[in-house]
Amino acid sequence: MKVLVINAGSSSLKYQLYDMRDESVLASGRVERIGMDSSIVTHEPADKPEVRDVSEILDHVTAVKRVIDMLTHPDHGALESMKEIDAVGHRIVHGGEVFKGSVLVTQEVKNEIRRLFDLAPLHNPAHMMGITAVEANMPGVPQVVVFDTAFHQTMPKTSYLYPIPKVLYRRHKIRRYGFHGTSHAYVSDMAAKVLGKPLDTLKMVTCHIGNGASCAAIQDGKTLDTSMGMTPLEGLMMGTRSGDIDPAIVPFVMNKEELSLNEVNSMLNKHSGMLAISGISSDMREVTEAMNDGDENAKLAFDMYTYRLKKYIGAYAAAMNGIDVLIFTAGVGENSVALRETVCQGITFLGIELDLELNAQRSKEARVISTPSSRVKVMVVPTNEELLIARDTYSIVKEAQ
Ligand SMILES: Nc1ncnc2c1ncn2[C@@H]1O[C@H](COP(=O)(O)OP(=O)(O)O)[C@@H](O)[C@H]1O
Numbered sequence: 001m002k003v004l005v006i007n008a009g010s011s012s013l014k015y016q017l018y019d020m021r022d023e024s025v026l027a028s029g030r031v032e033r034i035g036m037d038s039s040i041v042t043h044e045p046a047d048k049p050e051v052r053d054v055s056e057i058l059d060h061v062t063a064v065k066r067v068i069d070m071l072t073h074p075d076h077g078a079l080e081s082m083k084e085i086d087a088v089g090h091r092i093v094h095g096g097e098v099f100k101g102s103v104l105v106t107q108e109v110k111n112e113i114r115r116l117f118d119l120a121p122l123h124n125p126a127h128m129m130g131i132t133a134v135e136a137n138m139p140g141v142p143q144v145v146v147f148d149t150a151f152h153q154t155m156p157k158t159s160y161l162y163p164i165p166k167v168l169y170r171r172h173k174i175r176r177y178g179f180h181g182t183s184h185a186y187v188s189d190m191a192a193k194v195l196g197k198p199l200d201t202l203k204m205v206t207c208h209i210g211n212g213a214s215c216a217a218i219q220d221g222k223t224l225d226t227s228m229g230m231t232p233l234e235g236l237m238m239g240t241r242s243g244d245i246d247p248a249i250v251p252f253v254m255n256k257e258e259l260s261l262n263e264v265n266s267m268l269n270k271h272s273g274m275l276a277i278s279g280i281s282s283d284m285r286e287v288t289e290a291m292n293d294g295d296e297n298a299k300l301a302f303d304m305y306t307y308r309l310k311k312y313i314g315a316y317a318a319a320m321n322g323i324d325v326l327i328f329t330a331g332v333g334e335n336s337v338a339l340r341e342t343v344c345q346g347i348t349f350l351g352i353e354l355d356l357e358l359n360a361q362r363s364k365e366a367r368v369i370s371t372p373s374s375r376v377k378v379m380v381v382p383t384n385e386e387l388l389i390a391r392d393t394y395s396i397v398k399e400a401q
């Protein structure tokens, strides 16, 4: 069975094509800057050189058409025809309380995803466009949706309720959902395998630090708590998102700066975080480079980012009354030697001893980067949300056949 995995973001669409016989990747790629002046398509077939193409791609339907063109191209394609694709799996950021696992796309499922637009305005509408585009371009192909929120659905009330009037939960389902669940599930499971220990015996803190960033406290292989909340804005400082701030700032700023709801939402989601403090970029590579060149704002951004991450790790170690494994993953977590070093050197009281040489080594493998005497195992585990999405898609479609 061949499975196409689509991860549609607000202005981008990432894809991977799997042959599920051996879980090999036949091609992968991404469409960036959808709806902007020049969109970039980068396509990487498994055994042919990468192809880049710049053109105008105004919406996700056109983006899916471009992906199909790339996948079936006579020179750099991976398929003779799209008929070879048996199923499509989508990452969906918000599944609310309704979706506790992955499901086949039906009219009712689509209606439910639409009802959740309010809770993830940056993400869910884009995912829906991805689903519609596949329906239009690949009629009859079964689709499966895999939710970022599903893995965190085991959180207890003490973690997921906010201390605000209970009627708001009953009426509007205002609660913590948590996100990046597929990634937290994948890396915690992989870490236990690498350590050769049963997952349900370990207390873990998983740090998914990408453009969006979240931490999770994983006990007995389940989420006890996680830093993102009702939306992916809460928690850690991120590339362009503020993370935790005093909620009173919102009405105060709206009043003083005469901002609308949309404007204040956009300020906190798109114009805050590392971008706002550094004044340079939301990209950790550019901020680290500027910091190393002596830029004080970049240093402040890096210091705030790592300080806030340290506080969450400490809080989750306290929440679980201990920590056995600390895991770094996603773009920044997997690649930033400086971030891991700064964070780990500041929380040695937890029994963390980083091996500086192992930390500096580059590898695509899941690995331990703490010293043998370190009480807590520190690990880098490259995430693979797409593989879990492909696996769920495969098993759900197979079962339905
Ligand atoms: N070599 C690197 N060093 C430091 N940061 C990196 C490196 N490579 C990628 N990153 C960071 O990873 C981030 C993207 O992470 P990723 O997990 O791909 O994010 P998302 O899936 O949310 O778009 C970039 O913003 C960049 O800051």
Ligand SMILES: CC(=O)OP(=O)(O)O
Pocket: 093, 148, 179, 180, 210, 211, 212, 213, 232
């Ligand atoms: C949920 C979320 O923040 O996703 P991403 O990191 O892909 O933006």
Ligand SMILES: [Mg+2]
Pocket: 210, 211
């Ligand atoms: Mg991501």
